[in-house]
Amino acid sequence: MSKAEVNEAQHSNEQVLSMKPSELAELVRVIVQEAKRPDPLTPAEIRQMEQQQEQRLNQSDQVKAEIEQKVARQNICTHLRKDGTARIVYVQNQNYLLCQKCRKIIRPEKEPELFNELFQLQMANNQLFD
Ligand SMILES: [Zn+2]
Numbered sequence: 001m002s003k004a005e006v007n008e009a010q011h012s013n014e015q016v017l018s019m020k021p022s023e024l025a026e027l028v029r030v031i032v033q034e035a036k037r038p039d040p041l042t043p044a045e046i047r048q049m050e051q052q053q054e055q056r057l058n059q060s061d062q063v064k065a066e067i068e069q070k071v072a073r074q075n076i077c078t079h080l081r082k083d084g085t086a087r088i089v090y091v092q093n094q095n096y097l098l099c100q101k102c103r104k105i106i107r108p109e110k111e112p113e114l115f116n117e118l119f120q121l122q123m124a125n126n127q128l129f130d
Contacts, residue, residue: 096108096115
């Protein structure tokens, strides 16, 4: 330690010692805050975060594409078999029809015409098997 450094150390010690309790409390608060502050991110960590973000975006694109495909399948599905019978089941407690091919849910309040048509077909089919 040089003489200048010793002087400076003594000087800063004196500064701490001459602090008012409120100033000392503030100093301790700042030191604790600095100690708690997370280390700055390394370039590798930043790259990893960017990759994760990109992955999440890709996944949501994938989910969106899957939903679009499902809706497209449902839109071209007639919900009928080749023999003209309905490929649906009536879910009684929820009051909707479910297509067994495209998994579309047909609710009477949303698509009353389609619901009635398929419901009647389904009832007619069931009666045939009675
Ligand atoms: Zn269908």
